[in-house]
Amino acid sequence: MRNIRLKVAYDGTNYHGFQRQHETHGPTIQGTLESVWARLVEEEVTLATAGRTDTGVHASGQVVNFMTQARIPEDKIPKAFNSMLPRDIKILQAECVSDDFNARWSAKWKRYDYQMDNKPIQDVFTRLYACHVPIPLNVALMQEAANLLEGRHNFKTFAAAGGASKTFERTIYRLLVKEDHGLIIVSCVGDGFLYHMVRIIVGTLMDVGKGRIRPQEIPEIIASQERRRAKMIAPAHGLSLVHVNYTEESPFEVFKDLRINDLT
Amino acid sequence: MRNIRLKVAYDGTNYHGFQRQHETHGPTIQGTLESVWARLVEEEVTLATAGRTDTGVHASGQVVNFMTQARIPEDKIPKAFNSMLPRDIKILQAECVSDDFNARWSAKWKRYDYQMDNKPIQDVFTRLYACHVPIPLNVALMQEAANLLEGRHNFKTFAAAGGASKTFERTIYRLLVKEDHGLIIVSCVGDGFLYHMVRIIVGTLMDVGKGRIRPQEIPEIIASQERRRAKMIAPAHGLSLVHVNYTEESPFEVFKDLRINDLT
Incomplete structure (x- = not known):
């Protein structure tokens, strides 16, 4: 298991906020990232996030992390992810971090x-x-x-x-x-x-x-x-x-x- | 008759260029401006323009002019126009110019x-x-x-x-x-x-x-x-x-x- 941290930018205009919704209100950032990851490596993950931005709020430096068993090298993640993401979301950086890192609770x-x-x-x-x-x-x-x-x-x-x-x-x-x-x-x-x-x-x-x-x-x-x-x-x-x-x-x-x- | 000059800004993303199209390819800047003017004062005008920008090209300082018989004061034109225009087109300025002014031919x-x-x-x-x-x-x-x-x-x-x-x-x-x-x-x-x-x-x-x-x-x-x-x-x-x-x-x-x- 690796703990992967991503730096993410998005134009929030067309999203119903960061957090995945139980009912279908429209696409969310988290839902989009998780479903692209699932298509990429056939693995379901749950993202932790530094800030659960509201509907319409943007990010140029959002941080998320998730545990994965997939073998894709960290440095290949941004390109692979970005090729499947819509144009208004981009992975800027991916790195492997220690197991106890949590995008929300570790933020200073x-x-x-x-x-x-x-x-x-x-x-x-x-x-x-x-x-x-x-x-x-x-x-x-x-x-x-x-x-x-x-x-x-x-x-x-x-x-x-x-x-x-x-x-x-x-x-x-x-x-x-x-x-x-x-x-x-x-x-x-x-x-x-x-x-x-x-x-x-x-x-x-x-x-x-x-x-x-x-x-x-x-x-x-x-x-x-x-x-x-x-x-x-x-x-x-x-x-x-x-x-x-x-x-x-x-x-x-x-x-x-x-x-x-x-x-x- | 007055010759009215407008300074116009637009995000060209959703337009098929400046020039009005004979067939319906989609909305154009000229077509949108002319139809809003027609609704505003019930008068059909034809705009002259400084630059017939292509599909997808933007403008922060486009200039157009047209002859009008409508009585609306120049200084009321931007607000009246803008209230009826889509959010990606704005009239920045309106003024009355001499009859021989043409947005295209008078440009230096x-x-x-x-x-x-x-x-x-x-x-x-x-x-x-x-x-x-x-x-x-x-x-x-x-x-x-x-x-x-x-x-x-x-x-x-x-x-x-x-x-x-x-x-x-x-x-x-x-x-x-x-x-x-x-x-x-x-x-x-x-x-x-x-x-x-x-x-x-x-x-x-x-x-x-x-x-x-x-x-x-x-x-x-x-x-x-x-x-x-x-x-x-x-x-x-x-x-x-x-x-x-x-x-x-x-x-x-x-x-x-x-x-x-x-x-x-």
């Missing part, structure tokens, strides 16, 4: 990026990967609010109902807001995320950018632990799982002087 | 960009807008060849059969090759382009980047005026019409010290 920190198209008229070329916000957003105010969300907090205010988490303490190591040619990217690095947490944080930052919430209100909004204080959930299609880290590398070191495009 | 120069994804495994997020070239391309050699294509030449070598042009003399003011995070962009600014000319030039530059053609061969390939000397037509989906200029502004001045993203 993750990075999600959220893209907003802030041009008055929506850019047709980013429409599938960025949420269109026609009202000009104040990026400086958004960054001021973002700074106040960094650190270890109880993020209950930013957790949607329906999540499985029992604790709400999480650490956000970095929350950066950058503007580039009318595209605003919020980059969020943390040790773990509650249900819809990144999208609720981004929704709140949008409200800050529109002047509806002042950055100074953020500490009180966190402290309230009331979901209703952070109203907006940003739409799914702006979100992408960019990076999952499994090493002891400090996120502070890695993200020191981060320019947003450096990691992607 | 145009800029096309061609995008290549040069990562070993195709990037799912640029797959609709960049041609995937998995072999590493030598960008420095490509730029060396590009420099030799600049200037006024007879471009018959680079004209596909089927074009309507009788003369083959054209001027390329700038032909730049830039690499950014694995994406290679060829930016071509010229006073006019023969049938498939940009895609054949890009195909030739790809061959240079792969080491199949040496930059020093370019002058002879141009001089040969033989189509078979420039074999490859780069696929349509990497190409985009970015800018059309109607002023006396010199392309040399505008493109001096051009950083590729400055104009978009």
